[in-house]
Amino acid sequence: MAVPRFWREIPNRYNLIGTKCGNCNTVFFPPRSVCPKCRRMGKLEPYKLRGRGKIVSYCTVHVPADGFEDAVPYVLAIVELEEGPRITAQITDCNPDSVKIGDEVEVTFRQIREESQDGLIYYGYKFKPVSNPPSEG
Ligand SMILES: [Zn+2]
Numbered sequence: 001m002a003v004p005r006f007w008r009e010i011p012n013r014y015n016l017i018g019t020k021c022g023n024c025n026t027v028f029f030p031p032r033s034v035c036p037k038c039r040r041m042g043k044l045e046p047y048k049l050r051g052r053g054k055i056v057s058y059c060t061v062h063v064p065a066d067g068f069e070d071a072v073p074y075v076l077a078i079v080e081l082e083e084g085p086r087i088t089a090q091i092t093d094c095n096p097d098s099v100k101i102g103d104e105v106e107v108t109f110r111q112i113r114e115e116s117q118d119g120l121i122y123y124g125y126k127f128k129p130v131s132n133p134p135s136e137g
Pocket of ligand 1 (some may be wrong): 021023036039
């Protein structure tokens, strides 16, 4: 499937861009070119997600994946975004033991790895706990 033109034209990779169906207003992430509910084309437009959501499921990973050798154990969670889509992402800047379902998280963009041979740098999104200001002290 061809990459939608709008996807290539979005200059800022530090945005969480999904698509929104103009017919049923459902938001999708990752972006889709066809709404699975309406089964129509041409009604989906780029939609910038706010990047906030909460953890609906998670697991702690102790076996490193390629490129994550420094990062175990890490938390892999399913995050339900405010706009509705659920995405799987790593939870960073957290104590793996303190993560729990219902935690509010926000997106953060990190360089995942760099291919030194061709100079390609891969960026990806992760989520981190929303830092609540202390209520006292
Ligand atoms: Zn739709």
